[in-house]
Amino acid sequence: MNKIRLALLGLALGSTVSVAGECVPPEPPTVPNGDSSSMEQMLAGQKTVKTFQAANLEYMACLEPQITAAQTELESGSKEASAAVKELEERYNEAVSVEEGLAEKFNAAIRAYKAANPR
Template identity: 50%
Template structure:
């Protein structure tokens, strides 16, 4: 199930329109299984999540000029700009959703780790 969710996110991010061709979405990290992982595995997972978040932030920064350009074109009455703007918003929002999903799943794995390793 986790693989399917991350594949869907990767596909959504990879489907970036031509306006953001120079921007490359980061791959979602492989997360440890909290129920069966060691502390070292969990710490490695945490580092992978942090690296993903940093790369995703850079990706979103890369998308921002194209998003602003598309928005300005809509305001200027450029024909067809609305579709480009909507596509730009969807791509940016997919990046935000990917980060939220990865963070949420890692938090779930942390709770599973704590449940499997009570002090």
């Protein structure tokens, strides 16, 4: 019985890793320079940021079922699942951090644009 359980666990973890491998994080766009960009360039930059955010949301949604499956295995006493949970959670948290960093950069660019182009 234990051999069957270990084989199923190996298959589940192998599937987790391979499916997680199919979850590819999007590349963050380059933020326009607010000091020297035109309004059109800033609007185009805003569009690329929104496109990235949507793609990043899809990436995180791709990771979520894999995290849940690995956590379930970990809770059932699987020591092997610990590494999978850690890796998947790190990838998810990195995606959140990248998006937050991009938002901070774009907001700084907006402030710079407004300072360079007062009404």
